[in-house]
Amino acid sequence: MRGFPVIVAASLLLAGCGKPAELAARDAWARLPAVQGRPGAAYFTIQGGATADTLLAVATPAALRAEVHETVTTQGVMAMRPVDTVTVPAGQSVAFAPGGRHVMLFDLGPNVKPGTRIPLALAFASGKRVEVQAQVVAAGDPAPR
Template sequence: MRGFAGIVAAGLLLAGCGQPAELGADKAWVRLPAVAGRPAAAYFTLHGGAQADTLLAVSTPAALRVELHQTTDHQGVKSMQPIHDVPVPAKGAVEFAPGGRHVMLFDIGPGVKPGTRIPLALAFAGGKRIEVQAQVVGAGDPPPHP
């Protein structure tokens, strides 16, 4: 019986080794603004593939304008700046989260309500384009992902 368990374990290890890392994104969500007319913010986690790449843009039909942003803290003063791109290391992860990197969604459509989902299309320098569905939450609601 011990020999059979060893064969199964070796097979599982080899199966995991044969799959190259693939560029992807998950845990996408959008927080609506507290004040109508202000921008919403989108968050997600990027997972690097076998090769490093760079996120160049995010788009969605749910907003008229979309920008990549970074919140910084300089001596206790927080500010938000647009950024042009985001490097994604090979086999690494890059988190877009409140208080850090995020995507600003300007002039979001009136049909976007808490509990709905909107598509986010992520475009990378290497030519790949990924679409994720983002869960929409209200301004005071907790994030949908722990």
């Protein structure tokens, strides 16, 4: 039985030898607007790195302008408002999802169609830049899996 504590201790030591957490984005997708000429929206999850960081902006060549927004409820009325920054705590994830934080995509290009992918470039206060490909879906379609 003396070997068991040694095995547990060795396992814990090896677990700590992994790569440090890296700032990343995953599960990106974009929904086209129901009415042409209106903005679309992009969603993703940011995984925080070893230290906290702050998302400053999101850009894509697929749209003339991209703005980070959040959905808020005031006196029972839902509305969207622009957000200047989003804090990403170390080692934690921050979701951008329908009904919450999202990126508004204004003036989407004509080649942005369901089934295509668009690049999203996320800029952080640390100077890091993370790029992710977003799967495009039509207005009424569910999020891709």
